Amino acid sequence: ATPTSIMVATGRAAELGVLFRKGDALQSLRGVRTVALDKTGTLTEGRPSLTDLVTAEGFDEAEVLSLLASAEARSEHPIAQAVVRAAEERGLGLAPAEAFSADPGFGVSAVIAGRRVEVGADRLMQRLGVAVAPFAEEAARLADEGRTPLYVAVDGRLAAIVAVADTVKPSTPAALAALHALGLSVVMITGDNRRTAEAVARRLGIDAVEAEVLPGGKVEVVERLKRAGPVAFVGDGINDAPALAAADVGIAIGTGTDVAIESADVVLMSGALTGVATALALSRATMRNIT
């Protein structure tokens, strides 16, 4: 490709809402065989809401939700925002949290009105020695619907199972179909529950799932995928930045965090993923003649 044809292609891409931050990305994209995508905020809207709350024997629903939201009020995770919103919508008051701590990939813990409240994934409960078995069936049902089950422990006792669910972006199915039409393999990478991630992936026709990946682990997954050929990674979050940099081509969602955008080679100006296939198709058309 001549410098002129590259300029024409990147100009055409910009018109279509795909911004090339690095000139050589058009070239690197041509060889890409696998597109790995972050789930929350990339395939989905990234604004989950609380959908379910089932309390254990002896626990009151409103009381548990209030304790849970009081603990989550200190966290910035989208899950925390969903919980706080749900409590506010029900007119529940929040109490101040003491001794708050957040453990990325696990959950949060705080002392609310003298009671120790812990909220998070099953692996958090495992670490605390709180058995989640009483909610095994409920958890499986929720996960199979694509919802994320979370557990609440109060003073070391299992108090409730709650679920949050996020909406798939309207543009996602068409974007994935376009990638498949270009012969690419599509992989989803997420910190979310395995069963939840698999349900979402099945619904979207995604080829492979890497779930329960700890923050910081996405880069290892990208490195592993790269052994089979060039990889593009698409993400929006702060914790996606290392994977965006590690991929052969990093593609950030323009509505995502600044850190992600700065680590990317390509930026999709809208929140839609359709631009990934647009960029790939333009790259192939432009680079076809250089070899």
Ligand code: ADP
């Ligand atoms: P993702 O970006 O895919 O949501 P994270 O690493 O942020 O991945 O979170 C992984 C899992 O850790 C969540 O699905 C949840 O189970 C648990 N978790 C993280 N933060 C919180 C929180 N503030 N409250 C409850 N659970 C949390």
Ligand code: MG
């Ligand atoms: Mg994300």
